[in-house]
Structure formats: structure tokens, C-alpha cells
Amino acid sequence: MRDLSRLLRPRSIAVLGSGWAANVIEQCAKMGFDGPVWPVHPTRDAISGVRCFRSLADLPAAPDATFIGVNRHATLDVVAELAAMGAGGATCFASGWEEAGEAGLQERLVAAAGNMPILGPNCYGVINYLDGALLWPDQHGGRRVERGVALLSQSSNIVINLTMQARGLPVAYVACLGNAAQVGLAELAGALLADDRVTALGMYVEGIDDATAFAALAEQARAAGKGIVCIKSGKTELSRTAAASHTASLAGGGAASSAFLRACGVAEVSTPAELIETLKIFHLCGPEIGPRxxxxxxxxxxxxxxxxxxxxxxxxxxxxxxxxxxxxxxxxxxxxxxxxxxxxxxxxxxxxxxxxxxxxxxxxxxxxxxxxxxxxxxxxxxxxxxxxxxxxxxxxxxxxxxxxxxxxxxxxxxxxxxxxxxxxxxxxxxxxxxxxxxxxxxxQTRAGLADWRPLRVVGPRALHLRNEASAKVLLAAAGVAVPRGVTAASLDGLDVSGLAAPFALKGLGFAHKTEAGAVRLGLASLAGQAEMAGAQGYLAEEMVSGVVAELLVGLRRDPVYGATLTLGFGGVTAEVLADTVTLVLPVTADEVTDALRRLRLWPLLDGYRGRARADVAAAVDAVMALQRMMDDPALEEIEINPLMVRASGAVAVDAVIWEGEA
CATH class of the missing domain: 3.40.50.261 (Succinyl-CoA synthetase domains)
Structure with a gap:
């Protein structure tokens, strides 16, 4: 782990550039920074009334923190020289890196920095209101404080706006990540929270780079009595396989990120005003208030x-x-x-x-x-x-x-x-x-489970669909009940003499059988049934009776959070009513039960108006068995739609499993 203390709490600051650099010098003077500020410029004698040094080599000592306000190509040389002289860290202000198509330039920057921490590139920097130290080239609305909250943002403009608040929130630090080529979200957040004068952390997050590190950070913050509140942007973006299943569309974007934050015990809000007001609560009251x-x-x-x-x-x-x-x-x-x-x-x-x-x-x-x-x-x-x-x-x-x-x-x-x-x-x-x-x-967000960490992320890979009959063999082996059935390559080969009517007849090889016309229900016999176009074999099963409710249960890999679990009512009900709950794996049985209770249609499981009560425990057992199946990295997605829950027992009637290389 890199030591960011000199960068965040510097005793000396070097500044490179001209116009932007002048702003940094003026802001440090305005805030009362009591350490030296050293402008470095090859031709100018002074910037903002402060004598310039011709080069980094001319400085009296290696600076604790440096604001680099030169172009991106010159930034590479500056960073390498700072690292070699033992500087404490730097903010790289210039834009035009990976976001502008300059492939490989950020990797060269990281290599030049070595163990020296750098923020950015394409980064505004950091403000330390506790010590009056600013690596910040623009206006801001804060003032010196003795203790307060930290604000960390992946958008410079949004955090500037937050500093302009007039709501009484004491702000101790403001920090931006920019492109986060080296120092990531959890690392910078942890360094800010490590200051005893920081009481809580507010974040504007566009993307989480390391979910495991973030979960560890959240747990450490709670243990230190410091709450974290987050605005997570980009919630409407669907994940990479949104067309593959109901689960993918329901668990995409915001559902997964919100579930992850909840699992970590991080408070999530939607607006900057809510962020500020929540931080005021955390600042005075600690990381959680009670429900009453x-x-x-x-x-x-x-x-x-x-x-x-x-x-x-x-x-x-x-x-x-x-x-x-x-x-x-x-x-x-x-x-x-x-x-x-x-x-x-x-x-x-x-x-x-x-x-x-x-x-x-x-x-x-x-x-x-x-x-x-x-x-x-x-x-x-x-x-x-x-x-x-x-x-x-x-x-x-x-x-x-x-x-x-x-x-x-x-x-x-x-x-x-x-x-x-x-x-x-x-x-x-x-x-x-x-x-x-x-x-x-x-x-009121509750703390996450001790030592909870998301599952390992499995990278993008080619996927193939396991046919339903084969999928149900896996389910049965894992302890999930499935209907009795028989398979054959053709309709003529199906022998249902050992099954009890009515039957369900399905064509194999379809991800969406209903849309393909590859499912027929309530058949008294298979006599006279026509072939199904495109079918790669057939499955005939006993229909399940005594059903109290039908659930959708979907588990899938997530490119950021490892794997998710989505629960809702079966068929298209979950999508039409937007009545689903998404969790990030791993989960406990109690969490699954609680998630089912949060569904608006929960009363249908719980004996609404004299109906039979569903065997929720059996449904939860099935979900936990499916979670254990995801220990196999070859499995990309499992969707049961529906899981038919009876007064006693639960049966997976339809199953879709996508697989990839482990």
C-alpha cells in the first residue's frame, strides 16, 4: 500500500506550469498554508509574487506534494524526476490521455511514478482544509476547519459545486481521482479516512474499480465509527449481457451497484443535497442512526x-x-x-x-x-x-x-x-x-456483515447455452427439486409412460422458449403434437400442481461486483411491476428471506386473504443451493423462471444456464 500522507498533508508544495499554477499559489496563500510553496518555471522569475526555481533540481528539498500543470507529454518527465528525487506525490492536471485515445500513455505515466503516489491524470487535485494545503487550480467554497468530513469525487465539477454549500457542513478534505491511473477509489478514500480529524466520507462515484478493496474500506470505516455516503451515477446503463435473460435486464446497472453498496453498509443517496445532509448526520452522530x-x-x-x-x-x-x-x-x-x-x-x-x-x-x-x-x-x-x-x-x-x-x-x-x-x-x-x-x-443503513467480500470477478468470455434438460441435471445434483421428465432427440422418441399427465412439452436449445413457440403446457398426451422449428431435442415433464406462487430466481456474473442474485415473481411480472430485489453474492439465508419480504407481492407468499402460505423456507433453500453452484467459475448465469413454490416444497420448472470457460 502506498503512503499518501505526504501528498494529502504536505509541509512543502511544488507547482509547475503558469496560469493554473498561479491559481494554486494564490489559493494556498488565501487558505493560510504555513509551509513553503515553490513555483518551478524555466523562464519566469516569479509567479503570483513568489520566486520561481528554474528546475526541480534547484529546489531546497524534495517536495511533499506537487501540482503538475504542464502538458501530458511533459508530465511524464516531471513525474519521473519527482519520483527519483524522493518526492511525496503529485497531482497530474493535464487531460488528453486514455480518454482522448492516447493508448499506452497512462501506463507510461504509472511506470514513471514507480512507488510515488499520483492522482489523475486529468485531475483537479486535493484540498486539505485542516492544514490549509491546496493542490487545486480553481475556486472553491470551503474554509479552514479543525475537523470535518472528506469529499471524494470522480467528477471535479460536482465536488466544486459541493464546496459551495451553505448548509453548515464542515469539510476537511476535497479530493478528485481523475482517470485514476495509479491511486484508485478505495486507496484514496482509505487515506482520507485515516486522518483522525476526518469524521465521515461523502463520495460521487462513476465506477468502482476494485469491489473487494471497496468492501474492505467500508468495513474499516465502520469500525472506526465513520460513515460513508455515496452518489452512484450511471444507474441506467445495462450490463454487458442485458439481452440474454430477464435476470440480466433486471440486475443491470443501478440494481447491482445499489445492492453492492447496501451489502457494504454504505449509505446511498440520489442528490447532492441528500449527500450533504446525510454527511451532517454522520459527522455528529456516527455511521448509523436507529430505526425508531x-x-x-x-x-x-x-x-x-x-x-x-x-x-x-x-x-x-x-x-x-x-x-x-x-x-x-x-x-x-x-x-x-x-x-x-x-x-x-x-x-x-x-x-x-x-x-x-x-x-x-x-x-x-x-x-x-x-x-x-x-x-x-x-x-x-x-x-x-x-x-x-x-x-x-x-x-x-x-x-x-x-x-x-x-x-x-x-x-x-x-x-x-x-x-x-x-x-x-x-x-x-x-x-x-x-x-x-x-x-x-x-x-439508517445497517453495517454489512463482518468480513463480507464479493465473489471474484470473472472476465468477459465466450458463452454457450446449456439445454434445459442438461441444466436440470445440474440443478438436481445441487439439491434443487425439478419436475420428473424424459428427453429425446425427436417427438417420436419421447416415452412418457412413466410420467403422470398433464405434461409440459418443451423444445430444447432456446434461451427464450415462450417467444420461440417452444413450450406447450397442460397436455393430456403427446399424441398429434407437431415438431417445433429449430428444436435441438425435446423434454417432456410432469406439470407441477398445488402452486402457491411463482418466483424468478436469477444468479449471474457481474463484471464489477462478482455475481448478483435477483429475486422477483415469475414470468414477466417482475419486469412489468418493477418488483424485484437484487443482492450481491455471497448472501445468507436470512438476507434472502428479508429480500423476499421486501417484494411488493410478498403477501402472496404469506397467506394473503386466507390463501395458503408458501413454503418460503424451501424457496430459500433452493436459492442457497444455486449460490453454491456459482462456486463453479464455469457457470456464468443461472435463471429459474419460474421456481414454483408450494405449501410444501419448491420446484424449478424452467431453467436457463449459460456457461463459459473457467
Whole structure:
């Protein structure tokens, strides 16, 4: 593992280039960097008022960090010279590498760097707000802090935008990866989190280069009490074999990445605003908040709005305990209905002690609390009457030790000054009710399993389809129940005398039998059946009876995350209703059961309106057997559609298996 400490926390900085270099020098001066900044230029005497050195060899010492603002071909020579002189690391700003079709140029850059860490190329660099050290050629919106979160992005523009936030989030580091020719996502993230002054990590991720290293990073961060929240872009891109099966289309793109982040215990959000608000929670409260939430407001309209907006996020508000009801009733009187969300009315408005009593009593019974409060704008109104309620939130948090979120329903109703003041008093100010609910839900992300790592990635390869009869032989050997059946090269050769009607007749050699007209169901006999065009043999099976529900179960290799498991209801139901759950292997039986419960159609498995209950345990056993089959690297994809689940047992009625070279 490379040592990035000198690059991220330099005591000396060298700068090469002219225009961009001047920006770096000016930003370091503006931020109060107390170490030397050494411009290097072959002809200029000074840049931004700082004396230039003619070459790297003329520097007083090997720099800890270097901003390289010269063209890509000159960058190769600079990196090689820095590495030879024992420099601590460099940011390579120039573009025009692999992204511009310059094949092999990045490999030459990595070779030139050797063990010296480099960020980029095509990279803005890094800002250290803790020590005032910047390898950054542009404006930014941050300021010096003593502790705070780190922001890591694969897009320079997006992270610049994040630095402009006025929401009270203390930012300790900003870092970009660029093309990540050498230092990758998990390596840079780990180096940022290794600083004790960093409390959490926010990431904008376009692609994960090493899923195993990322999973290890997430586990280490949790163990250190530091949460990670991520925006993952590119969710709509289907994976490389999207046309091969239902599973491929359902598990492509965002489904797999979201499943991977969930398995790692990394919170995922969709917007920059949610990213910032979630980071504020992690900064003050640690990497996870509990599921039991309360909400308090002085308006029934606000209480109703909270309940309505929370539902799509899956955020619940359990009712108060009997003891809470009794105490709150004593304080608030008989007119106020004690509920959660709680409308405490305005009877106690301005009464600091009673408001504190209400807030503390309510918060004490929950894992965390939302306090809806929108102070009036100070330029036209007098917000002073809101101060007792704001102080009561602080007191409730301090007394109970529970996280307290002061939520402005409109983001502009907390300005930056108020937000910073609330953060300094250990209350999370949250801007925008809907954004706050999304952030709270993200902050409830549970830790991944200890030592969980994804399966090994199997690279692209030629694939072939195993016919259904042969596929079911594999399934049966693995312990998955299949229907009794017979096969033959032609219809005339099928002998169903040992089977019980009705029969299913299938042509072999098709990935999508229904579309090819290669499946016929409910046959009393095979007499008079016509040949199926293109069939490479035939399979006749007993029809399965007593079916409670039909499931789709698909397992497939993933080029980034190793292998995925997708669960849904059978046939086209999963696609039409978008009702599937994707997990990243390996999984436990409990995780599979939980995934089935997350399906909207779960009630059909659980005895809805007096129906028979499906043997979910048998279905889970079948899934676990299929997972064990994926230990064979020759198997690329297994799809059971449907797995027919009965009141007792589960049978794989249709099977598609794609294979490749191990």
C-alpha cells in the first residue's frame, strides 16, 4: 500500500506550469498554508509574487506534494524526476490521455511514478482544509476547519459545486481521482479516512474499480465509527449481457451497484443535497442512526406533511409509549392528541422549560427525533420568538444523548450562520423536509456483515447455452427439486409412460422458449403434437400442481461486483411491476428471506386473504443451493423462471444456464 500522507498533508508544495499554477499559489496563500510553496518555471522569475526555481533540481528539498500543470507529454518527465528525487506525490492536471485515445500513455505515466503516489491524470487535485494545503487550480467554497468530513469525487465539477454549500457542513478534505491511473477509489478514500480529524466520507462515484478493496474500506470505516455516503451515477446503463435473460435486464446497472453498496453498509443517496445532509448526520452522530424516529411540530399541517412525505422513504414513526403519553398529556393538556408525528400546538410556544420538557420526554423514547421548525427570515421579520424552541432542541439532545435534527421545511429557512451555530451545539440542522427524510433514511443503513467480500470477478468470455434438460441435471445434483421428465432427440422418441399427465412439452436449445413457440403446457398426451422449428431435442415433464406462487430466481456474473442474485415473481411480472430485489453474492439465508419480504407481492407468499402460505423456507433453500453452484467459475448465469413454490416444497420448472470457460 502506498503512503499518501505526504501528498494529502504536505509541509512543502511544488507547482509547475503558469496560469493554473498561479491559481494554486494564490489559493494556498488565501487558505493560510504555513509551509513553503515553490513555483518551478524555466523562464519566469516569479509567479503570483513568489520566486520561481528554474528546475526541480534547484529546489531546497524534495517536495511533499506537487501540482503538475504542464502538458501530458511533459508530465511524464516531471513525474519521473519527482519520483527519483524522493518526492511525496503529485497531482497530474493535464487531460488528453486514455480518454482522448492516447493508448499506452497512462501506463507510461504509472511506470514513471514507480512507488510515488499520483492522482489523475486529468485531475483537479486535493484540498486539505485542516492544514490549509491546496493542490487545486480553481475556486472553491470551503474554509479552514479543525475537523470535518472528506469529499471524494470522480467528477471535479460536482465536488466544486459541493464546496459551495451553505448548509453548515464542515469539510476537511476535497479530493478528485481523475482517470485514476495509479491511486484508485478505495486507496484514496482509505487515506482520507485515516486522518483522525476526518469524521465521515461523502463520495460521487462513476465506477468502482476494485469491489473487494471497496468492501474492505467500508468495513474499516465502520469500525472506526465513520460513515460513508455515496452518489452512484450511471444507474441506467445495462450490463454487458442485458439481452440474454430477464435476470440480466433486471440486475443491470443501478440494481447491482445499489445492492453492492447496501451489502457494504454504505449509505446511498440520489442528490447532492441528500449527500450533504446525510454527511451532517454522520459527522455528529456516527455511521448509523436507529430505526425508531419521532417527529415534533407545532402544526397539524406539518405533522401530516411529515407523515405523507416519509412514506415513500420507508421512514416509520412508532407511537409513543404509555408512559410518554401520560407525561406529555400532563404538560400539554387534554386538547392535544398525543401521537407520532406529534403536533404539540402553540400552547407552550415561548415557554422554554415546558417546551424542553415536551421535547426531552418525546425524544427519550426514540432513537432520533425530527423537530420541524422554520424560523422567520431575519431581514423582514423578528425570529427571536423561535429561540426558546431551538434551545429546547439542544437541551433535549444533550439530556437524552439521542440525535436531534432541527428540520426547516424549506431549505432557505435556515441560513448558513444558523446552521453552523446548530452544528456547534451538536444538533443537526437539516435544510428541506423531503431532503431531510431522504438523508435520515440513508443514515439508517445497517453495517454489512463482518468480513463480507464479493465473489471474484470473472472476465468477459465466450458463452454457450446449456439445454434445459442438461441444466436440470445440474440443478438436481445441487439439491434443487425439478419436475420428473424424459428427453429425446425427436417427438417420436419421447416415452412418457412413466410420467403422470398433464405434461409440459418443451423444445430444447432456446434461451427464450415462450417467444420461440417452444413450450406447450397442460397436455393430456403427446399424441398429434407437431415438431417445433429449430428444436435441438425435446423434454417432456410432469406439470407441477398445488402452486402457491411463482418466483424468478436469477444468479449471474457481474463484471464489477462478482455475481448478483435477483429475486422477483415469475414470468414477466417482475419486469412489468418493477418488483424485484437484487443482492450481491455471497448472501445468507436470512438476507434472502428479508429480500423476499421486501417484494411488493410478498403477501402472496404469506397467506394473503386466507390463501395458503408458501413454503418460503424451501424457496430459500433452493436459492442457497444455486449460490453454491456459482462456486463453479464455469457457470456464468443461472435463471429459474419460474421456481414454483408450494405449501410444501419448491420446484424449478424452467431453467436457463449459460456457461463459459473457467
Amino acid at each position: 424516529l419521532c417527529s415534533l411540530s407545532c402544526s397539524g399541517g406539518e405533522a401530516g406533511l411529515v407523515a405523507d412525505l416519509a412514506a415513500p422513504f420507508g421512514v416509520d414513526f412508532p407511537p409513543p409509549s404509555d408512559a410518554q403519553r401520560a407525561r406529555l398529556g400532563e404538560i400539554l393538556g387534554p386538547i392535544v392528541t398525543i401521537a407520532n408525528p406529534l403536533d404539540y400546538h402553540t400552547f407552550i410556544w415561548g415557554d422554554g422549560p415546558r417546551t424542553t420538557d415536551v421535547f426531552t420526554t418525546m425524544l427519550a423514547g426514540y432513537d432520533a427525533g425530527l423537530f420541524i421548525i422554520d424560523p422567520p427570515r431575519p431581514d423582514r421579520c423578528d425570529p427571536s420568538s423561535f429561540q426558546p424552541a431551538l434551545d429546547a432542541i439542544v437541551s433535549a439532545a444533550r439530556t437524552t444523548g439521542r440525535p436531534a435534527f432541527a428540520v426547516a421545511s424549506l431549505p432557505e429557512n435556515f441560513d448558513e450562520e444558523r446552521a453552523v451555530a446548530m452544528m456547534e451545539r451538536n444538533v443537526v440542522p437539516m435544510m428541506g423536509l423531503e431532503t431531510a427524510l431522504g438523508a435520515v433514511r440513508a443514515a
